[in-house]
Amino acid sequence: MFATAFSFLYQFGDAFAFLVIASMGLAIIFGMMGVINLAHGEFITCGAYVTATLAQKGLPLPLAILGGAACAGIIGMILEITIIRRLYHRPLDSIVATWGISMIATQGVLIVLGSTMQGVGTPLGSFSVGGYSYSTYRLVLMAIAVLLLLGLYLLFYHTRFGVIARATIQLPRMARATGVDTSRIYTLTFGLGAALAGLAGGLYAPTMTLVPTMGSTFIVESFVTVVIGGGDIFMGAAPAAAILAVIRAGMTAWQGQLFGQIGLLLTVIVVIRLMPGGLSGWLLRGRK
Amino acid sequence: MKPGLSGHPSLVDVAPMARQSALKLWLSRLEGPQTMGRGRGFWTGFALVVLAAAAYPQFADGWTVGNTAYFLVWTFMALGLSVIWGYAGALSFGQTAFFGLAGYAYGVLTINFGAAYGFTLIALVLSVGVAALLALVLGYFMFYGRVTGVFIGIVTLAVTLVFQAFMAQTAGPEWAIGKARLNGFNGMSGMPPLTIPWPGGEIMLYADVALYYVLLGLVVLVYLGLRMLLNAPFGNVLVAIRENPDRAEMLGYEVRRYQLLAFILGGALAGLSGVLYTAWGQYITPSSMSITAAALPVIWVAFGGRKDITATLIGTLIVIAVYQSLTIYGSQYAIVVMGTVLVLTVLFAPEGIVLSAAKRVSRLFGKGRGK
Numbered sequence: 001m002f003a004t005a006f007s008f009l010y011q012f013g014d015a016f017a018f019l020v021i022a023s024m025g026l027a028i029i030f031g032m033m034g035v036i037n038l039a040h041g042e043f044i045t046c047g048a049y050v051t052a053t054l055a056q057k058g059l060p061l062p063l064a065i066l067g068g069a070a071c072a073g074i075i076g077m078i079l080e081i082t083i084i085r086r087l088y089h090r091p092l093d094s095i096v097a098t099w100g101i102s103m104i105a106t107q108g109v110l111i112v113l114g115s116t117m118q119g120v121g122t123p124l125g126s127f128s129v130g131g132y133s134y135s136t137y138r139l140v141l142m143a144i145a146v147l148l149l150l151g152l153y154l155l156f157y158h159t160r161f162g163v164i165a166r167a168t169i170q171l172p173r174m175a176r177a178t179g180v181d182t183s184r185i186y187t188l189t190f191g192l193g194a195a196l197a198g199l200a201g202g203l204y205a206p207t208m209t210l211v212p213t214m215g216s217t218f219i220v221e222s223f224v225t226v227v228i229g230g231g232d233i234f235m236g237a238a239p240a241a242a243i244l245a246v247i248r249a250g251m252t253a254w255q256g257q258l259f260g261q262i263g264l265l266l267t268v269i270v271v272i273r274l275m276p277g278g279l280s281g282w283l284l285r286g287r288k
Numbered sequence: 289m290k291p292g293l294s295g296h297p298s299l300v301d302v303a304p305m306a307r308q309s310a311l312k313l314w315l316s317r318l319e320g321p322q323t324m325g326r327g328r329g330f331w332t333g334f335a336l337v338v339l340a341a342a343a344y345p346q347f348a349d350g351w352t353v354g355n356t357a358y359f360l361v362w363t364f365m366a367l368g369l370s371v372i373w374g375y376a377g378a379l380s381f382g383q384t385a386f387f388g389l390a391g392y393a394y395g396v397l398t399i400n401f402g403a404a405y406g407f408t409l410i411a412l413v414l415s416v417g418v419a420a421l422l423a424l425v426l427g428y429f430m431f432y433g434r435v436t437g438v439f440i441g442i443v444t445l446a447v448t449l450v451f452q453a454f455m456a457q458t459a460g461p462e463w464a465i466g467k468a469r470l471n472g473f474n475g476m477s478g479m480p481p482l483t484i485p486w487p488g489g490e491i492m493l494y495a496d497v498a499l500y501y502v503l504l505g506l507v508v509l510v511y512l513g514l515r516m517l518l519n520a521p522f523g524n525v526l527v528a529i530r531e532n533p534d535r536a537e538m539l540g541y542e543v544r545r546y547q548l549l550a551f552i553l554g555g556a557l558a559g560l561s562g563v564l565y566t567a568w569g570q571y572i573t574p575s576s577m578s579i580t581a582a583a584l585p586v587i588w589v590a591f592g593g594r595k596d597i598t599a600t601l602i603g604t605l606i607v608i609a610v611y612q613s614l615t616i617y618g619s620q621y622a623i624v625v626m627g628t629v630l631v632l633t634v635l636f637a638p639e640g641i642v643l644s645a646a647k648r649v650s651r652l653f654g655k656g657r658g659k
Contacts, residue, residue: 036438086635092379095441096590097634099381099583103627106580107620216579220449223442258457265450268443269426273433 003130011253014138015260016245017145020238021203023222023229024148025196027237030226032169032189034091035084038098040222041215042105043072043194047201049109052210055120064120065202069195076194080187088186102215109212117210141203148196149238156233165189220261224268230278240279243267318512320519322375322527324596324646341504345497353500354568359608360503361564366588366604367514367597368557373586374594375518376550377530379437382444383558383585385451386419388577390559391566392455392470393418395479399468403480406490412482412563419559420552427551431544448577455574475573482567493567503564507601510557514597526550558585580623584611587630593643603642 026040037043051068055061079101087094124136156162167175168185176182200218208214225244229236244264251263275282319326325334345353365383373379393415394408401407426447430440459472470476482493482502493499517523525546528536537543566572575581592603607629614622637644 030438034438036442083631083635090638091438092441093634093638095379095438096586097631099586100627100630100634103580103583103630104624107623107627110620111624216449219579220446220453223446227439227442227446258453261450261453265446268446269429272435272439272443273429 003132006129007132008249008253010134010138011249012245013142015248015252016241017138017142018204019221019225019241019244019248020145020149021141021200022218023225023237023241024152024233025193025198025200026222027226027229027233028152028196029190029193031233031236032165032193033088033186035088035094035098035190036223036226037190037193037197038095038219039079039102039105040197041217041219042102042109043076043197043215044201044204044218045105045109045212045215046072046075047198048205048208048210048214049113049117049201050198051202051205052117052120055205056118061120061123061206065199065205068202068205069199072198072201073191073195076197077187077191079194080190084190085183085186106212106215113212115211119208119210120206122206135207137206144203148199149234153234161188221264224264227268228271228278230275230280230282232280232284235283236278236280239283243279314516314520317516317519320515320523322518322523323515324598324643338504338508342501345500350496354494354496355612357496357500357503358568359605359612360500360507361568362561362585362588362608363507363601363604364510364564365558365561365585366592366600367510368554368561369585369589370592370594370597370600371514371518371526371550371557372554373589374596374600375523375526375530376547377526377533378431378547378551379441379586380444380551380554381441381582381586382446382448383554384577384582385444385448386423386555386558387562387565387581388448388451388455388572388574389422389562390415390419391562391572391576392476394563394566395476395572396465396468398479399476400466403483403490406483406485408480408482408567409484412560412567415563416556416559419562420556423552423555424548427548427555431547431551434544445579445582448582449579452574452577455577473574475571475575477571479566479570481570482564499568506560506564510560511597511601518597522546522549583630584626587626587633589640591629591633591641593640593646595639596643596646599640599643599646603640606642 022044025043026037029035029037029040047065047068049068050071051061051064054064054067059067083097083101084094087097122135122137124140126133126135128134156166164175164180165185165188167178168180168182172182175185201215204218208217221244225237225240228244229238229240244267247263247267248260252260271278325331344356348356365387369380369383372383394411397411397414398408401411426444429435430443435443455470455475456473458470459474461469463470463472468476468479480492482499484491484493484502491498493502518526525536525541528539528541529543529546533543562572562576565576588604588607589600591607592601593599607626611622611626614625633641639647
């Protein structure tokens with residue numbers, strides 16, 4: 001009994017961690033700037049590749065992961081300055097442009113680095129409960145997901161950057177009038193989103209095979225989380241990830257991985273019919 | 289002049305039109321505010337292009353003609369996306385879902401029931417119907433849920449990616465519908481091409497001259513039909529919704545129903561492309577619903593000019609031709625070029641390159657031709 005309960009909890013925690021870590025970068029860019037970043041998957045790939053390269057060079061894994069995140073973040077800021085910035089008043093076009101970037105990046109990686117890359121082994125070994133063995137690293141990922149949410153909450157609600165960023169999002173003109181360099185805030189926010197995507201790639205690099213299209217393994221889940229969550233990260237994406245994790249863990253346990261994904265898709269289609277503003281629109285209704 | 293409601297009589301002043309015969313009315317809608325090109329010059333050019341296209345197989349070998357037919361296969365999906373994105377203002381990223389679904393439906397139907405007595409044509413209609421039905425269900429949830437802008441793109445994209453994932457894992461023998469094995473990642477093959485029942489033996493439309501003529505006829509029919517539809521009140525309302533949904537609603541139009549109808553039309557056209565593609569090469573694979581495949585229609589339409597079906601049609605043919613000549617050097621390079629084209633178009637010619645060029649040309653020649 002305990003073993004079954006633990007198994008489900010583990011499945012749930014694993015799905016929750018995956019959804020949170022995979023979708024935070026997308027959620028921040030969407031929630032703060034209204035841009036859906038279709039190159040999200042490629043930032044993840046970038047983080048994973050850089051992490052693997054650094055780890056093979058002998059850097060300890062945590063540092064390598066941070067290196068991957070930093071690299072993705074810097075590329076994100078460069079893209080924001082060169083391309084995304086020109087498209088803020090045309091949200092649909094900004095999506096289309098990020099899609100173009102995504103195609104260039106995926107195929108570019110394929111051309112330059114070939115179809116696979118040597119990965120890094122999963123660290124920390126495993127433990128067993130009731131005859132099933134579980135990966136310790138995945139428990140660490142669950143803890144990181146929770147810490148990540150906490151850290152972002154502190155960043156946006158308890159730092160000067162957070163106050164300025166939220167002010168920029170709510171009333172850009174007013175923020176500019178009070179002396180905020182809003183375009184710098186947009187660049188930093190986009191960079192933060194890209195860095196979080198890179199972090200996701202780095203964190204999951206030890207658990208996956210590294211191929212140029214690996215980013216697309218993440219995007220359906222992260223899109224679904226953001227669409228169900230709506231504009232707000234803490235009142236939207238985080239609870240959405242929890243709900244979706246229950247659905248995915250349940251469907252996966254019942255019918256396998258693919259049905260977990262189909263379950264997510266059906267959920268999103270029904271949810272947008274009932275709450276078009278996403279969870280956060282529904283939870284925060286009447287506030288605006 | 290901005291395409292819009294002003295200056296067009298049929299929205300508010302239908303009564304004088306009603307006196308004309310219905311046929312005359314619809315023919316008059318071949319020209320109008322929502323489509324580029326009018327007057328004798330445009331239609332002479334149109335006739336010349338169609339004639340040249342019809343004469344072309346006389347000057348090329350069968351294989352090349354069959355290859356050109358392949359270009360025409362895709363135009364329906366592009367025209368459908370132009371209606372949804374350019375006219376109705378709802379960007380769908382998942383047209384390939386309808387494409388793939390209809391393609392697989394055609395395969396399943398014809399493998400099970402054969403091709404005799406022109407059944408392939410019935411299968412074509414049924415498969416397009418299946419795609420339209422998916423568009424109806426999906427569109428209902430999206431438009432009646434008041435989903436807007438960005439979310440429509442994301443949901444449709446998620447649908448096509450999940451379809452791809454689902455079809456890719458159907459490799460085992462248990463995944464079969466009747467006699468038709470779905471075959472997982474390798475895709476389905478062995479379905480018959482389209483056939484036309486004819487006295488003295490059916491005509492099998494392999495990728496050759498006969499299929500080319502059928503496709504050319506279909507393209508002309510769909511193009512002219514869409515011109516009439518888009519210049520009819522239906523098209524005007526779609527454009528009104530694109531320009532300002534709230535105003536259109538205040539004027540008393542059921543915005544959601546119009547968007548849903550446009551979405552179904554676009555889904556059916558994507559389905560038509562899917563069936564024709566499957567019948568053209570006698571195979572369909574899950575990768576036709578992948579994220580790269582889903583990006584291609586967006587590139588064609590963005591490059592041509594989403595707000596006009598003529599520009600979309602021309603742009604689509606140009607991009608596909610370029611894409612195919614690039615794949616000679618390896619398809620991954622071609623995709624990099626396509627991605628670059630997309631980014632540059634969005635940055636520097638947001639209206640679409642063909643449409644911007646056409647507007648510039650028509651300005652040179654003064655008004656009267658073009659918009």
